[in-house]
Amino acid sequence: MKGFINTVKFFLIVLLILIYINFVLGLFPLTRPIAKEIFSLIFEPLGLIGRSILSALPNIAFLVILIICVRYLLKLVKLFLKELVKVRLS
Numbered sequence: 001m002k003g004f005i006n007t008v009k010f011f012l013i014v015l016l017i018l019i020y021i022n023f024v025l026g027l028f029p030l031t032r033p034i035a036k037e038i039f040s041l042i043f044e045p046l047g048l049i050g051r052s053i054l055s056a057l058p059n060i061a062f063l064v065i066l067i068i069c070v071r072y073l074l075k076l077v078k079l080f081l082k083e084l085v086k087v088r089l090s
């Protein structure tokens with residue numbers, strides 16, 4: 001858990017630094033195009049990744065439901081077979 005928190009903290013710090021750099025470079029007319037370029041180079045791929053994850057959510061939800069159903073079906077089959085063995089042995 002500590003590693004996850006440190007990773008999230010690291011990415012938040014990097015994000016804040018990038019936003020700050022974008023803000024500072026955007027203040028001056030000569031560096032404004034550089035700020036826009038840096039912003040687009042960083043955040044356009046992140047937006048694409050986010051949209052891809054959102055578009056994959058229905059498929060992931062289907063797989064989770066399928067896994068749960070198969071798990072309970074296997075438990076039911078296991079219970080049925082245990083009872084069948086008990087009946088045959090007695």
